[in-house]
Amino acid sequence: MSRGGGSQTRAARPLSRRAVLGAGMLLGGSAAFALACGGKTRTGQVGGTAEGQAGRLAPVTTGVPVPGAGQQPKRGGTFTTVEGPPRSLDPHFDTFPANTIVTNNVYNALLTFNADLTAIETELAEAMPEQPDPVTYIFKLRKGVKFHDVPPANGREMVAADVKYSIERQSTNDPGKYQHAYYFVNRIARIETPDDYTVKFVLNKPYAPFISYIASPWTLVILRELVEQDGDLTKRAVGTGPFIFEEWQKDVQHRLRRNPNYWKKDQFGNQLPYVDRLIIKIITDPNAVQAQFLGGDLDAAGIQFTFVEEVKRRLPKANYRAQPSQFWRQMRTAPYDGEKYPHRKPYNDIRVRQALVQAVNKKEVLDIVFSGDGVVVKGPILPIYPMWELKEDPVKYDPAESKKLLEAAGFPNGFEDEMIFDNSAGEIPNNVAEVLKNQLAKIGVRVTLRGMERTAYYNKTYAYDYNLSHHVPLNQPDPDENLSSYFGRNSTFYKWGNREIWDLIDKQAETIDTTERQKIVHEVQRKICLDYPMSFIYTPNLHFFTQARVKGWFYPNDYYNGRRETVWIDPTA
Incomplete structure (x- = not known):
């Protein structure tokens, strides 16, 4: 890595695309994909269809100025947005944006991705890391x-020991609880803090995703005293970020107020943030979200595709953009690891898994549920990352063969199970x-559907205690994730x-050369698909206003x- 400058009052410096490529952790071609879709990608444009895909995929938007760019910001006011309910406020436990919309405003990270995922910028680190050798x-x-x-921090300084503690806690090898441990577990040999302002990571081997994981929205510097006082970070949050957490009213809202001592400033030298309060309403009903946005009670919202044209018609001056979702849909069979979690029957028979996966008509799901507003996917990595995605789906829709496979597996009349x-x-x-x-x-598989409340569902999912599910996972810029x-x-x-598959995944993570890594990533995806653990179905477009x-x-x-x-409110607009 090249050295960089940057003081507390300067804008964060990005890690260039060239430097990213040199580090062996290509961001996934977001800018290239925007160009490949054709045309301009500006606010207000939904975009066209990605070539070779079934469905309509909005373009990945890069380099677009935000509303009010270049204007002198106005201070004051309240910004009100919306999200679902988090399971907790602990960034090391949770996995949903309902957590990061709070924690990313309370905490900071060493590094962070920029808004369009084309560069990595410094945050608590004053420069990109020095790298004297491939593992340091x-x-x-x-x-x-x-x-x-506020207690228990009381305004004390953030130092290297806080970074070390945070990464080590995040790396706790307790699957199902510490959800982002896989970033670093068995990868970091040691973390050294020679002084209060220096953190040295020594890895066991070269590790291509390292910088990407350091810049993850989940890799935040937390407060040790709060963990020791509360036992975890489930209900409170105290960090170094732009907003101070005030309260979480369950199923109602989160309230945060401006941090008057925030260290970051904008390009004009103004201290961030601009608004006095951040309110995050907790709403899961898309009808209610649409109604509150139309009524002016929400400043920002993701709107369900069925309501988009109505919102655009009634609020023509609203800012709008569609973009591909990182949250997509899978149909999963029973998880296993062969050690703590045995493979349940009949899903330990590859013929049964293949039969189920080949019976899923992906395009039909997308067309019926979203009227085609999205794209079917070919494997574990989405088409928004074209360098890493598979170009052809190894699995073909073939319900006739599915019936033959079930008969060969001893289920000529199918079977019953719960999803x-x-x-x-x-x-x-x-x-x-x-x-x-x-x-x-x-194909004769008779499924009983069991819809569950979110927390109960995820508790069961992360206990790996089910036979079939349909699930919304995430996709992130680095293929390793x-x-x-x-x-x-x-x-x-x-x-x-x-x-x-484990060995190939390890191999791609330890391969720094991007071309070679790409080959391994494609190979392991094909092997995953043809082991039939799940059907990789579709990703929808998101519609933001x-x-x-x-x-x-x-x-x-x-x-x-x-x-x-960086958000500010212009009451005259």
Whole structure:
């Protein structure tokens, strides 16, 4: 890595695309994909169809100025947005944007991705790390960064020991609890803190995703005293970020207030953030979200595709953009690791798994549930990352062969089972479940649907205690996150005990050369698909709106990036 400068008052410096490529951790071609889709990608444009895909995929938008760019920001006011309910406020436990929309505003990270995922920028690190050899990264920290002036931090300075503690806690090898441990577990040999402003990471081997994981919205510097006082970070949050956490009213809202001692400034030298309060309403009903946005009670919201044209018609001055979702749909069979979690019958028979996966008509699911507003996918990595995605789907839709496979496996009349899913987000998950149920019924698999409240569903999912589910996972810029976390030896979100797949996932993570890594990533995806753990179905488009009065910010390409420090309100707009 090249050295970089940057003081506490300067804008964060990005890691260039060239430097990213040199580090062996290509961001996934977001800019290239925007160009490949053709035409301009500006706010307000939905975009066209990605070539070779079934469905309509909105372009990945890069380099687009946010509303109010270049204007002198106005201070004051309240920014009100919306999200679902988090399971906790602990960034090391949770996995949903309902967490990061709070925690990314309370905490900071060493590094962070920019809004369109084309570069990595410094945050608590004053420069990109020095790298004297392939396994050593040395970060110099900004001086004078203070934790919030509330108990138990009381405004004390953030130092290297806080970074070390945070990464070590995140790396706790307790799958199902510490959800992002796979970033670093068995990868970091040691973390050294020679002084209060220096953190030295020594890895066991070269590790291509390291910088990407350091820049993840989940890799935040937390407050040790709060963990020791509360036992975890489930209910409170105290960090160094732009907003101070005040309260979490369950199923109602989160309230945060401006941090008057925040260390970061904008390009004009103004201290961030601009707004006095950040309110995050907790709403899961898409009808209610649409109604509150139309009524002016929400400043920003993701709107369900069925309501988009109505919102555009009634609020023509609102800012709008569609973009591909990182949250997509899978139909999963029973997880296993061959050790703690045995492979349940009949899913330990590859013929049964193949029969189920080949019975899923992906395009039909997308067309029925979303009217084609999205794209079918070919494997574990989405087409928004074209360098890493498979160009052809190794699995073909073939219900006739599925019936033959079930008969060969001893199920000439099919079988019965239960499919669980999170039904907390309106009618879409229920619709997906019904379509899958009907498709499986055509090969004799009779499914009972069990919709569950979100927390109960995820508790069961992360206990790996189910036979069938349909699930919304994430995709992130580095391919390792889309492989290791589901199919690797230290996976968290799913378990798959194929050792050959484990070895290939490890190999791609340790391959720094991007061309060679790409070959391995493609190979391991094909092997995963043809082991038939699940059907990789579709990803929808997301439709984001902000009111005309909202300036300085728009939804980033990474929906996990919950930061709102640059938003300001123009009451005259």
